[in-house]
Amino acid sequence: SDDYRQMWKELGLDLDAHDALLGVLGQAYQDIYLAQKQRPEGMGYFDFVMSEVHGLRIKELVDEKAAGRKIVGSYCVFVPEEIVLAANATLVGLCSGADFATEDVERMLPRNTCALIKSSFGFKLGKVCPYLESADMIVGENTCDGKKKAYESLAGLVDNLYVMDLPQVKSENGKALLKAEFLRFKAAVEKLTGVTITAERLKDGIQTVNAKRAALHRLSALRKTDPAPVSGLDGLLVNQVFFYDNPARFTASVNKICDELEKRIAAEEGVFAKKTPRILVSGCPQAVPNWKLPMIVETAGAVIVGEESCVGERGTRNLTDDSGQTVEEMLDAIVDRYFQVDCAIFTPNPDRLDHIQQMVAETKADGVIHYGLQFCQPYLMESIPVEKALEDRQIPCLRLETDYSMEDVGQLKTRVEAFVEQL
Ligand code: BJ8
Incomplete structure (x- = not known):
């Protein structure tokens, strides 16, 4: 207007x-x-x-x-x-x-x-x-x-x-x-x-942010169901909007979707057929409007069931303890909470591998796609040991390296289809 x-x-x-x-x-x-x-x-x-x-x-x-x-x-x-x-x-x-x-x-x-x-x-x-x-x-x-x-x-x-x-x-x-x-x-x-x-004020702030995170935890838990009640594209979108929206309204809107998904699950309704291959995406953040990977995966016959990413569970995994009485106590709780974020800039970074495996188990993923942005040293370096560790545990892993251009979509699609085929 x-x-x-x-x-x-x-x-x-x-x-x-x-x-x-x-x-x-x-x-x-x-x-x-x-x-x-x-x-x-x-x-x-x-x-x-x-x-x-x-x-x-x-x-x-x-x-x-x-x-x-x-x-x-x-x-x-x-x-x-x-x-x-x-x-x-x-x-x-x-x-x-x-x-x-x-x-x-x-x-x-x-x-x-x-x-x-x-x-x-x-x-x-x-x-x-x-x-x-x-x-x-x-x-x-x-x-x-x-x-x-x-x-x-x-x-x-x-x-x-x-x-x-x-x-x-x-x-x-x-x-x-x-x-x-x-x-x-x-x-x-x-x-x-x-x-x-x-x-x-600090307690209020903690509770507001925790409520947003808890709503996303609820959504993640519902995405564990087969058939998937919501697409990975939509799951990612909710995680992206987390960064922009009014916090209270965001929380209410996510909870409303969760209510609806619970009914879908009870009726065994899904966005894709039961037994559709399930993918966990792990790696670099996918910021709005980067929808390239989920678009490729979900038009290749698979469904994304979780994001091990900062636009996803790495960013929202833990709540901040709100039981402190003083600013000092609550600041310590905030430090404790953020110190657990397992970004690849940390060395060594063993927690991330544990979390990937934990998410594979919880989401019942059939395989992991490691999403690396070209030239991102921390995540691309880490993707090699991650892939090896997952394959050692019989979890198939596909390492992709890409950027925001659409030039490689055809090539990525071919690789994703071949990966999905063998799951
Ligand atoms: S806590 S992941 S949001 S730093 S993709 S710019 S790492 S070269 S984004 Fe991140 Fe914070 Fe870590 Fe999370 Fe560099 Fe890699 Fe680019 Fe990246």
């Missing part, structure tokens, strides 16, 4: 480029999502969210800002939403899953940079991301080499970048570093909002 155009203009978006992006996104959504059969009715909410992803949700953020609330943008699940909410700010995810302004990006970053980092730069340089432009603070983090060096360059493009240091080893020292960095982040967010985090 005209109101939205005015809003986008005020945020500094390039309206023509943005129109082009929304056009492509809308078409992809139509072809990939709306073309699916037997979708749960509750997905209608997520269709609406996606149709309004740069409209209504941005209007809400702009209204929050007008009322004095601050917006914090993040590129990693290590940024604690509990702390952001407790300081009366809203957290939004900024990772993006589509190529944009590639020529401009490759003047700033080496060609052999992963698609996720390139995409984040493309959305900034192309002026097409209203989330990035609404953010009062953008949080980068020292995770992989690609991201940590890219933030040095991003600092020249935005004036509100905050960089969080992160440990690389799960040691006592590593944990002390995470705690020190969370304390420094807390002070920075308090300074941004002018709100001091009290025990009551």
Whole structure:
């Protein structure tokens, strides 16, 4: 609508480029999502969210800002939403899953940079991301080499970048570093909002985020059923919207889908026939609108039953203990919770392999597809021992390496079909 155009203009978006992006996104959504059969009715909410992803949700953020609330943008699940909410700010995810302004990006970053980092730069340089432009603070983090060096360059493009240091080893020292960095982040967010985090506010923040996570845990548990009551495409979409939506509304909407799925399961209804080969996807995060892999898998005669990914269970697995009485106690609980995230930037990282196997068992997956973004050293390096360990345990594994382009879709489809065939 005209109101939205005015809003986008005020945020500094390039309206023509943005129109082009929304056009492509809308078409992809139509072809990939709306073309699916037997979708749960509750997905209608997520269709609406996606149709309004740069409209209504941005209007809400702009209204929050007008009322004095601050917006914090993040590129990693290590940024604690509990702390952001407790300081009366809203957290939004900024990772993006589509190529944009590639020529401009490759003047700033080496060609052999992963698609996720390139995409984040493309959305900034192309002026097409209203989330990035609404953010009062953008949080980068020292995770992989690609991201940590890219933030040095991003600092020249935005004036509100905050960089969080992160440990690389799960040691006592590593944990002390995470705690020190969370304390420094807390002070920075308090300074941004002018709100001091009290025990009551922090408990509220923890409970709000836990409720979102618990709703996703419920959804994951329902996806364990055969026939699968919901597609992997839709499961991924819910996990993607987790990063953008109003938290309370998101929780309610996921729980509503779960109610519907429980009825489907009781009636033995599914999106695919019983005994359809079941795939667990493991690896790099798949940010909106990166739907390439599930689209390929689910048109190749298989169903995705879980995501071992930061846009998935790695990001949402554990709740934060909310029983603390003081800010200090609850901060310790937050550190404990985040310290368990088994990102491949950690060395060594044995928990991730355990979690993959645990998810295979729980979801009754017939095989694992390891999703690696080209040039992502942490996950591509780790994929080789992961594949070996899984195959040693008779769990078939297919290692894929790809990017956001559509050029290799045919080739990937052939490989996925061959893999599914032998399950
Ligand atoms: S906690 S996975 S969200 S860092 S794909 S940019 S690793 S080269 S995204 Fe991540 Fe946090 Fe870890 Fe999760 Fe680098 Fe690899 Fe690119 Fe990546």
